[in-house]
Amino acid sequence: DAGVTQSPTHLIKTRGQQVTLRCSPKSGHDTVSWYQQALGQGPQFIFQYYEEEERQRGNFPDRFSGHQFPNYSSELNVNALLLGDSALYLCASSQQGFGANVLTFGAGSRLTVL
């Protein structure tokens, strides 16, 4: 089982650019959540996708958007990048209705904004 896979692992962008990060959930999982982890901090919830719809959203601006595809994979898009968007972006998958809120995390995509 490959678990949660994320791509790319590292990327560098400049202010004002746009970025797309990708996530493939663990086999059997149907829900994808995205978290932002700034350096030295705990992960912060961005949003969650289930059945190709955004189900929950954390306190992030509309510059952060996402998508879930029929195969349950997901993308995170960030527009008009700011220096403060530099962080490790973690994708986590889970299965609805399975109970106990267990999330499986990927290794993350590290974004640097210059």
Added chain:
Amino acid sequence: AQSVTQLGSHVSVSEGALVLLRCNYSSSVPPYLFWYVQYPNQGLQLLLKYTSAATLVKGINGFEAEFKKSETSFHLTKPSAHMSDAAEYFCAVDPSNDYKLSFGAGTTVTVRA
């Protein structure tokens, strides 16, 4: 809003010594609580979870945590530290059982030989 406070951003222990990581949460009802570990350049791995069953929860790698409602705490312990325990540890809460976790700021554990 639910929050989690981890006391101590850095903990240094000797190999073989007790590891104690502190976590307090704010909640009016017992939430779901978790401890995750993050090794350098890796994602988060679940150590253990509390879901309103037994108050003493055993996890992987010899870790355990005790839920104390009266103290709103969920401290993580390991009787004997190993060099491989050096990592960052995060306490998290899911107050509504909807997979939306709030994490603490993390505690970095260093193990001295």
